[in-house]
Amino acid sequence: MRKNRIKRVLLQMTLILAAAASLYGCGRDGKVISDPEGAAAGTQKNQALGRYAESDVPLPEGVTYDSGLGFLEGPDGRPVLFARKEKNGTAEFTAYLLSEDLTWEEKECGWLNQLGLKYENSSIGITFGEDHNMYAVYSEGEDQEVISRHHVVAAGDWEYGQELDLPVLLETSEYGYKYYPRSITALENGNLIFSSGNNIYLYDAAGQQRLAELPGDGSSYFASGSQFYVIDEASKNLILYDGEDGKERTRYPLDLNQYFGTRALVRENGDISLLSVAGIQVLKSGSGIWEQIVEGKSNTMGSPKYYATGFTAGSQEDYFIYYNSMDETNKLSHYVYYPDMPVEPEKELTIFSLSDNNTIRQAVSEYQIENPNVKIDFQPLLEEGSAAVADDYIRTLNAELLAGEGPDILILDGLSEESYIEKGVLADITDEIERLTASGDFLANIAKECRVDGRIYSVPVRIGLPMTFGRKEALKEAGQLSSLADFVHAHETGQVFGTVDRDAFLSFYADAFLNDIVKEGDVVEETELTEFLTNMKRIIDGSEVSDGTREKRPSSIWGLLEKGTYLYSSEINGFYEFGQGASIIEQAQGELEADVILINETYVPYGTIGITKASKNQDLAIGFLQTVLSEDVQRSDFYDGFAVNQNALEFLCTVERTSADAYGGTIPGADGRTYDMKIGWPSEPLRRRMTEFCKTVKHSAGRNWKVKQILLEYSKDYFGGTASLEDAVKKLMTKLTLYLQE
Incomplete structure (x- = not known):
């Protein structure tokens, strides 16, 4: 291999x-x-x-997704799936037992249906105990976290259940009921076990006597006979406890990078x-x-x-x-x-990437499920090493590529995309992208911007949008740096943007306007560079610059309402990330009426993918490219950018996703009103605007990540006040030109 x-x-x-x-x-x-x-x-x-x-x-x-309640081992040892549906406002529960031939046997759940639970309040935690009874925990109120009392029903068959009188669930504190278990199960000896808050509890069968209280923050548990195991994230161990007294018997070290969702069975x-x-x-x-x-x-x-x-x-x-x-x-x-x-798949496809990317990871998963004879080697290098050795990786990579060797696929974020195209390292994927564009599986405007001398050698798998939120009168001036600088200069220091992180602020506007500075053919326009530095200096000098302390931290987007600042700029990487801005736009009317604009018709490419010309697995690589750009992969929102698959983007635009809603409380507005600080799935009109932005952007933030890094690094003295504009421009022209000519 x-x-x-x-x-x-x-x-x-x-x-x-x-x-x-x-x-x-x-x-x-x-x-x-x-x-x-x-x-x-x-x-x-x-x-x-x-x-x-x-x-x-x-x-x-x-x-x-909404109707499935739980999947577990059932009373006869078969896997069972519990589900619910609405019937006249009431929840009707059904169990489906999986047979050996992978067909489902339907069972009516009389023991649950007798509860007559309202559908909107019918979330139930179901377990099958080691005592061969089924258990269900549910809340009597809408707030299942703290205030409401929880009930437990036990059933020895599918038809009838009986509520258990457990005094432990009646204990209260000044905030309401003490315990809010998501599930309760029984050991073979009849003792009960459940988790609540940061602890795991062992009680006798009557729920009268607490036998043990164990720390369980971030832990999960499962029963086996008259003992139970705890997957303990804090100690990174699987711990076996005695079900009679809760004393530890054995522990087994675990070596896991992530414990969320870890499950086990015996x-x-x-x-x-x-x-x-x-x-x-x-x-x-x-x-x-x-x-x-x-x-x-x-x-x-x-x-x-x-x-x-x-x-x-x-x-x-x-x-x-x-x-x-x-x-x-x-x-x-x-x-x-x-x-x-x-044991090992017959073929291997290698992917080189400096950093991780969830869309690529999802494509790897789906591709290997569909192609079990192919192993994909995707190990982001900076996840294994550190940023300090990135240049070493790149030099070694370049030597391999120029020798006609190296990986099959490149994720070009942080790499010299233009240079690889000029040196003939990347394969021509024009025909494939044109086919995907014609079928609606790739955005036509992005495909157009990806062309170099009429051909396509790489495409992003996601895009971000540099956007500015703010009051409508301020947004009129925010689309161009010169008018924005004038607007900032005409107001008190800190009034327009509040407090900014200078490096992040410069990085944002470099993404938005870098395309105006470095023209096609790697030509650096000195006039545009000078204007960029001049205008950004005026904007930063008219803002409060964060010093990293809590008292002088960067203003959040909520400053538009809470402090009455005029503008807030941010790179938006999906509908969910647009949620805070959408909340502000939808709430702020009258004097603080808010809106959003896209800056300079620009997008930021993420996960830019190319196939190396020297790859011995061209067909496999094209297959992976098809997978990563497919509607199925692109429909997922990993908060790493908007979909570039047009069909997936249109689908996401139509989705209503209430599970995205999150509230942070109320804040007093600068106009005397009160606003809800929340994140939520944006309304359909605002989702449509984002979709149209994605379909009409014209300029990539740059195929060359290194150009932005040079711009930010060698302009620090100028923005810090220790170098003149002339010196900064001269130094940058030299550095950028030398780099682009390499």
Whole structure:
């Protein structure tokens, strides 16, 4: 298998460890076969066999993100999915048991339907206890966090349930009821266990006597017989507790980078299976060593879009995982071990990137699910190393590329895109992008801006929009730097923008106007550079500059209402990030009437992707490009930019997403009114405006990330007042010209 020499040179030991951990089906009793073609050539290649593969299980009709309540092991050992639907304002509950042939058996849940819960207040936490009873926890009020009392219903069959009289749930404090468990379950001995707040509690079966109170902030738990396990994030351990007195019996160290959503189960033979974004690990009964059996990054487990909400085992050492997603969809995946599938996929596709990108990660996950014979090596380098060695990586990369070697795909953020195009490193992808543009799978205006001498060699996978929010009379002057500088100069210092972070402020406007400074053909326009520096100096001198203290921190967007500032500039990376500004626009009427404008018809490219001409896997690389630009991947909002797939962008424009709503309280406005400080999914008219901005932007913030860094670095003395304008321009012209001519 070919290895990326960049990593071999700089991270040799890291690669050795990574290779050992990247086996997709290690630890099972895999077979080893010989390669007859290799034998015929005088060599013999041994290939280990045995790997888990993922497939989707169709959900019962009508079960959606909103209606699905819980996926768990049911009373007869089969996986069961609980769901609800509305019937005359009341919640009607149904259970669906999954059979061996992956069909669903429907069960009416009389034990839940007898509660007569209103549909809008029917969120229930359901468990199956080790005592073979089903348990459900629900709240009697709308506020399920603190004020409301929780009720627990137990059922020995599907038809009838009985509310448990648990005195513990009646305990109160000055703020309301003390406990608000999301679920309660029973051990084999009948004792009850639940979490509430920052603790995990063990009670006797009657809920009268507390047997143990354990710290559990950030932890999750699961039962096994008359004992229980806690996945403890604080100590990074899986801890086994006695179910009689709650005393610790054993702990098993965990090595996880992320604990959110971690789940576990115990099989009949005592083996523990642990699910996390890293994949599935197994701790065999009597062993103290975790064994990786499923690699998370090769499937949905490692997807930034999905998060697991249910985890069960099948009868044949297989697994089922129920997922919800960031874009309010759901699915059920089945993981089956195939003894004849090669441990390592037959082909490898390498992606070089300096920094991480969730859209790329989602594409990697989806591509590998659809192409199990392909392994994608995507390990962002600055995630492994540090910014201090970025130049070392780039130099090594450049040497490989110029020698006709290196990765198959480049994520060009932070790299010299123009230089790679000029030196013939990148493959021509014009035909593919034109096909995607014609089908509505790529924005035509972005494709047009990506052309170099009429051809396309790279495209962004997301875009950001540099925008300014503010009072309408101020926005009239905010679109051009010269008129903006005049407007700031005519007002008191700090009145227009409030307090600004100088570096972030300069970076924002460099993104918006860099296209005017560096023209096509890498020509630096001295006049435009001089005007940019002059106007930015006037704007910054007319603003309060943050010194990093709490008392003088940068003004937030809420300063438009709270302090009566005139303008606020920010790069908006999706509909959700537009939520605060949308809230202000929708609330501020009269004297503080607010609106938003796009600056200089500019977009900021993110995750710019290109295929290297030397790649031996051109077809695979094109397939990955199609995946990352596909409507399915682009419909997800990872807060890393707007979709460049036109169909996905139009879809997101029509979505109403109430789960995005978040409130921070009320604030007094500068006009004497009170405003709600909130984030929410923008209204349809404002989403439509954002969509039209994305479809009409004309200028990229620049294919050359390094140009902006040089501009910011060598203008510091001028903005700090220790260098003249003439000296700053002269130095920048020299630095930029030399760099662009390399």
